[in-house]
Amino acid sequence: MKKQTALFWLKITLIIYILATIFVASLNYGMQNIVSPKQAKVIHQIYKIFENEFKISLILICSFLSWQVLKKQKNNKLQKINLIAFSTTALFIHGIIPWLLNNRELYYFFMPLPWSSLGLQLLDSTSTYYTQQLNLWGVSGIFIAVVFFLISNGVVLLGTLMIGRRWQCSYLCMLNGFVSEIWSKVFPIFGKKKKISSNLLKFLNVFRWIMLGLSLILTTWWLFRIFGIPIKGSKEFISEFEVIKYLSLELLMMMFLWIIWTGRGYCYYCPLGAFLSLISKVIGQKIKTDNTHCINCNQCTQRCPMSIDIAKAASKGKAVNNLRCVGCGHCIDICPTRTLSYETHFIKWWRTKFNHPIVKKD
Ligand code: SF4
Ligand code: SF4
Structure with missing residues (x-):
């Protein structure tokens, strides 16, 4: 397939996805x-078909189209891994697991804490959400959903502890991560690629922590209720507030940013991303550079969807350990001298112990 044809269809399918999301929401x-x-x-029923059959089909078709584009690119290994990982995650989360457990809404619980408190609301038998879901799923269905929620939280935490945000943001995230990788070549939908202004970057760097603070407050509020600790505030108001926050600051804003700016726009202020970036710091996530091979072509910086100046660090031989880094690997793929590599303490340990890299440099 010609690259231009694949890019054309990628753009069309993304527009369809946005329109369908707005309609169904x-x-x-x-x-x-x-x-x-x-x-x-x-x-x-429409919502369930949209979230499962429609989403899986779209992700598989568009991963194929994106693969066709990547094939024309010289170095593409990590981006191909991202595509395979997201397609597999979609198949499991929106297809195989719901089918096995007979619950087609389990994807609600795949974004772990502190991003959404829905899993906690299921543990509070007086919450409106619990009552609604009890009518739909029964007690055994609630039990399955809670177990799934706890397992998915554990998987994300363990994966991030080992290989950093790459685990969630480049392999698992079914909110914004999959869109930003599968359609990475067609952002923004309208207009040309734009560089972020330093003032907007400063604002987003602060806003990220505000969003994380808000998510932690909501998480703590539900935890207090679950453990029977008295706390002020009405559960109806808190639940309503979370829905409004999700629809406005998250869903709609995320799609708006795809249209005018970049696929990773939401990742600049995602509360889960902010939380995982703190863990990534602890486990030593970084992009290693080597100034003896760097030719200062600046391609890595231009390619980075999170506006990180990798070239500047590479020219000095310094590692990049910016909190914004989602670990997508685009900078590593684009580097013409194969100078960059992704590392965490665990990956380093693995490489030393087994003499085999988990995230491989060509
Ligand atoms: S930063 Fe948030 S939205 Fe972006 S990929 Fe990571 S978890 Fe998903
Ligand atoms: S520094 Fe590299 S791995 Fe990190 S977000 Fe930018 S392009 Fe992706």
């Missing part, structure tokens, strides 16, 4: 409570 969040129970059931 409007139905689900705007209409659900004002229509008859029969119509609400139909809306619920």
Whole structure:
């Protein structure tokens, strides 16, 4: 397939995904409570088909298209791994696991704490969410969802402890990560690629911690309730607030940023990303550079979706351990002299012990 044809279809499919998301979210969040129970059931079915069958098909088709584009590029190893990982995650989260456990809404619990408190709300038998889901799933369904939520939290935590944010942001994230990798070649949808201004970057660097603070407050609030510790605030208000936050600051803003700026726009202020970046710091996540091979071509910096100046660090032989780094590996792939490599303490240990890299440099 020609590169231009694949790029054209990637853009079209992304527009379709955005329109479909807006349509289904409007139905689900705007209409659900004002229509008859029969119509609400139909809306619920549409939402489930969108989140499962539609999403899997789209991800597989678009990963194939993206693969066709990557094939024309000389170095593409890490981006290909990202595509394979996201397609596999989508198959498991939106297909195989829901089918095995007979629950097609388990994906709700795949973004771990502190991003969403839905899993905690399921542990509070007085919450509105618990009551709603009890009617739909029964007690055994709630139990399965809670176990899935705990396992997915454990998997993300363990994976991040070993290989940094690459684990979540380049392999698992079914919110923004998969879109930013699968459609990485077609952002922004309208207009030319834009460089972020230093003022906006400063604002986002602060806003990220505000979002994390807010998520931690909400998480703590639900934990207090679960453990029976008295706390002020109405559960209806808190749940409503979280839905509004999700729809406005997260879902809609994320898509707006795809249209005008970059696929990773939301990652600049994602609370989960901020939380994982702190863990990544502890486990020594970095992009290693080597100034004896760096030819100062600046391609790594231009390619970085998180506006990190890798070339500057590479020219001095310094490692890049910026908190914004999502570990996507685009800088490593693009480097013409194969100067850069991804590392954490665990990856280094593995390489030394088994003489075999987990994340391999060509
Ligand atoms: S920063 Fe957040 S939204 Fe972005 S890929 Fe990571 S977890 Fe997903
Ligand atoms: S520094 Fe490299 S790995 Fe990190 S976000 Fe930028 S391009 Fe991705």
